[in-house]
Every structure is written in structure tokens, then in C-alpha cells.
Amino acid sequence: METYSYLGPAGTFTEAALKQVPEAEGAVWRSVNNVGEAFADVVSGRSVAAMIAIENSIEGGVTATQDALANIPNLRIIGEYLVPVRFDLVATPGTKLEDVTIVNAHPVAYGQCHSWLDTNLPHHGHIPSSSNVAAAASLLESSTADAAIAPAGIETHYAVEVLASNIGDNPNAVTRFVLVSRTTALPESTGYDKTSLIIELPEDRAGTLLEMLEQFATRGVNLSLIQSRPIGDSMGRYRFVIDADGHIRDERMADALLGLRRFSPGLIFLGSYPRADRALIAHPSRYADEVFTDARAWLDNLLGQ
Structure with missing residues (x-):
């Protein structure tokens, strides 16, 4: 039976994301403690895939995931899933809100509930936790x-009671999760796809970042995420984690990837996969597939003369 890894234990947002994967229904779900362990399961073949948080609408990119994808070869993102972030304040049975003086919380969760806590528990203390469930x-x-x-x-997993519901400061907070595997099979283009890449700037000089971005701009490829991460070998050296609208089978995206590969041999292709929101990708007609194929046919005709 196939196994899927996820950051556990039961009750986490990661588990909620894995519940959205039809292929995982009925499979073995393996709870792990961190991103490294989840990816180790995939690399070793212990799991067919791992569900990992990669971006939060409030906190931004999850750097541990981004750095692991940059440093562990042959991983592919095969799916994207969105989970609304809803936090409750819980306590053991019999505890009242006015009894609370110290709150245990993961630092990220604590930061996203800070305004509510300051208003309702202005004199509370905070003990950091390793995870929301912990x-x-x-x-x-x-x-x-x-x-x-x-x-x-x-409260469905542990004997606790809810003192206050939905205490997050931003009711629209969402975490984006990705399902990571070692498969190299590419899904067909759907029209609402996303392509994830990691690109290293080849050198530290004026205009290098602009040259990288032009590979997308001149082909009408929109970027929905761009985040820098230090490579770590010296000061001033960065890689960029990028989500681009479109599929590698789209002519404009394929042409952009060719340009990026010439620009930076350190290009890492993480996969093309359907967007979780299923929003269709719009682009000007001058970037349609047939425009690229017609231009190639025109050049081939010239070369054949």
C-alpha cells in the first residue's frame, strides 16, 4: 500500500491539505516531525509523496521548504492545495478565559493572533511551541x-475545550501546500497551471536580476511569486524561488525556460501543475502558442532556403 508523508501529528493544517488529495484516500499516512524528514521519506522511496507547506498569505514563503527544494535534487511538485488558516484558543475542561495568563503557541500562530490576544488577554505571557498541535x-x-x-x-483529537473561536487577526489567511514527489511525469496543460522554478543569479553585477525577469516579461509570462534566498557560499549570492503562470507545455513558458537555462545553468525545474484556485491564465494574443510556432516555422523556412 502506498504511503504519504505529512507534517503531523493528526489535526494539523498539513493533514487537512492531504485530505484534499484523492489518490491519498485509503493510503497509509505517515506523520513526520519536519520538512527534512518528509523529503527523506520521498527520496528513499518510503513514501510516494509528501505534503509540505510552502507559502502563507500573511507570513510569505516557508523558507525551510524553499531551501530544501533547492538542495535536494530530483524532487517535483505534483499538486497544490489551499487551506484556510483558522485558529482557536483552547484549554483543558473547566478553564475560563479570565483564568488565562500564559498561552502556549507556535511563534507563527502567535504572531497571527497577536491583536486578538492583546485586546482580550492584555497581560498574558507566551510559551513557544514546536507546532500548533503540540x-x-x-x-x-x-x-x-x-x-x-x-x-x-x-477538540476532536484532544480533550480540550474551545475558549474562543477564529481568533486570527486576518480572516482571509490561507496557507498554500504542495505535494512533492520524485515522479518526472508531467500532467497535461489545463489552462490554469503554475510552474515552479528556482533560479540562481550567475553573478553579482548590476542588471543581472533585470535580465532574469526579462526572460518572463518578453514572453508574457506573469509571476505570482518571487522570493530571494541566500545561496550561502558567499555574501551577495542569491537564488530566487519563482512561481510563473502557465505550463511547461505552453510555448511561451517553454521559450522562457530556454532563455533562463542559457542565462543560468543553475536553473531548477520543480514542476508544472494545476493551480489550486483553478483560475484560468489570461495573456495577450501576441503570446499565444501559435505565434511562437509560426515564428519558428518562419525561421525554419529561411534556414531551409
Whole structure:
């Protein structure tokens, strides 16, 4: 039976993302502690794929995931999934909101609930937790915290009660997850695809970043994400994590990738896959596939004379 890895334990947002994968239904779900362990499962073949958080609409890119994708070869993103971020304040049964003086929470969750906490618990203290679920679980052990910030629905997994619901400062917060595998099979283009890349700037000089971006701009390829990460071998050396609208089978995207490969031999292709929101990609008619194929036919005709 196939196995899928995810950042656990049960009740996490990552598990909620994995529930959206039809192929994972009925398979073995392996809970892991961190991104490195999840990717190690995929590389070793222990799991066919791993569900990993890659971007949050409030906090931005998940750097641990981005750096791992840059440094572990032959990984491919095969799917994208969105999970609304909803946090509750929970405590052991019998605890009242006015009893809470110390809150256990993952630092990211704590940051996203800070305004609510300052308003409703202005004198509280904070104990950092390793995960959102671990924060709730710690309340059932010997803990100095009176309450915890945890994902909505955590009370179905642990014997805790909800003191306040949906306490996040931004009601529209969403986390984007990706399913990562070692398969090299490309899904067909759907018209609502996304292509993920990691690109290293070949040198540190004026205009290099502009040259990279021009590879997309001159072919009408829109970028939905661009984030820099230090390569780490010296100061001033960066790689860029990029999500581009379109599929590698689209002529404009394929032509952009050829230009990027000439520009930077350090180009990493992470995959082309359907967007989670299924939003169709719009582009000017001058960047339609037939424009590129007609231009190539014109050149081939000239060369054949």
C-alpha cells in the first residue's frame, strides 16, 4: 500500500491539505516531525509523496521548504492545495478565559493572533511551541500554560475545550501546500497551471536580476511569486524561488525556460501543475502558442532556403 508523508501529528493544517488529495484516500499516512524528514521519506522511496507547506498569505514563503527544494535534487511538485488558516484558543475542561495568563503557541500562530490576544488577554505571557498541535497537546501534560492556540477542530483529537473561536487577526489567511514527489511525469496543460522554478543569479553585477525577469516579461509570462534566498557560499549570492503562470507545455513558458537555462545553468525545474484556485491564465494574443510556432516555422523556412 502506498504511503504519504505529512507534517503531523493528526489535526494539523498539513493533514487537512492531504485530505484534499484523492489518490491519498485509503493510503497509509505517515506523520513526520519536519520538512527534512518528509523529503527523506520521498527520496528513499518510503513514501510516494509528501505534503509540505510552502507559502502563507500573511507570513510569505516557508523558507525551510524553499531551501530544501533547492538542495535536494530530483524532487517535483505534483499538486497544490489551499487551506484556510483558522485558529482557536483552547484549554483543558473547566478553564475560563479570565483564568488565562500564559498561552502556549507556535511563534507563527502567535504572531497571527497577536491583536486578538492583546485586546482580550492584555497581560498574558507566551510559551513557544514546536507546532500548533503540540501546543494543544501540551495542555494535557504538565504545562505552565493555561491555554493554547491551535487549529480549528483540534477538540476532536484532544480533550480540550474551545475558549474562543477564529481568533486570527486576518480572516482571509490561507496557507498554500504542495505535494512533492520524485515522479518526472508531467500532467497535461489545463489552462490554469503554475510552474515552479528556482533560479540562481550567475553573478553579482548590476542588471543581472533585470535580465532574469526579462526572460518572463518578453514572453508574457506573469509571476505570482518571487522570493530571494541566500545561496550561502558567499555574501551577495542569491537564488530566487519563482512561481510563473502557465505550463511547461505552453510555448511561451517553454521559450522562457530556454532563455533562463542559457542565462543560468543553475536553473531548477520543480514542476508544472494545476493551480489550486483553478483560475484560468489570461495573456495577450501576441503570446499565444501559435505565434511562437509560426515564428519558428518562419525561421525554419529561411534556414531551409
